[in-house]
Amino acid sequence: MRVATWNVNSVKQRIPRLLPWLDQRRPDVVCLQETKLSDDAFHDVLGADLAERGYEIAHVGQGQWNGVALLSRVGLDDVRRGFHGAPGFPEPEAVAEARAVSAICGGVRVYSLYVPNGRVPDSDHYRYKLEWLSRLRDSVASGTGDDGAGNTMLCGDMNIAPADDDVFDPAAYVGHTHVTAPERRALADLEGLGLRDVVRDRWPDDRVFSYWDYRAGMFHKDLGMRIDLILAGAPIADRVAAAWVDRQARKGSKPSDHAPVIVDLDDAPDGDIGPVVPPPSNPAKRGATKVKLPQTLE
Known part of the structure; x- marks a missing residue:
């Protein structure tokens, strides 16, 4: 089973990229984030093509x-909008934002998640992010059987780089969200349920990014960060035959600023390709150039 997650940063704009990518990579389950459409509008613009x-x-x-979606060719059972206890903002x-959806796909509870950005450390948005992650952990921890953490895949834009190795230069991120100790602890708490990145x-030792800001040529210099993750319960993680970032999907005309992350369970149709x-093609060396982040990253 091939599972992919992709923050498309407005799915309507990305349709000319999304549909050919589905035909090329043929994922069985796709988790989308930042669709930026109502439910009716999503079905209107993509329902027929996806069917x-x-x-x-x-x-x-x-x-x-916001907006999240699950697409599945291996079943879509027990669909849940959001998660138990999800806080609002x-x-x-307040009514919970459209940041989570899950279902049983191919026997696995798969979540498509768009974690709040946090914007600025110690802001209301930042505290909301930490509370959202804490409530998500509690919800996953309370699951049993098919809903237990061992049978779960949390997929999506986590808006957290797990470690310094997951950003192009830790010094460039000082004072920014995505890398602070409380955010990383919240992510580690999720992994503490037995989930694996x-x-x-x-x-473990490779330079792997999934997000590159649109500005300042950051993609072409490979000045990125890894914030799009797939966390899987140990029984599922043990089935992983390949796990990779499809950087090709970030190239070319009108891409999202994120690239898809793809994980193959049991069998790797394209091989274990890296x-x-x-x-x-020409990544800047870590620390070799001083880069000021062009914006608050999302």
């Missing part, structure tokens, strides 16, 4: 903001 390719759809939309009691599990496909 033609054999995909069932679960989408949780919020109009021009700006108050925890399957890309880093398979490629952590990044294709590899960057």
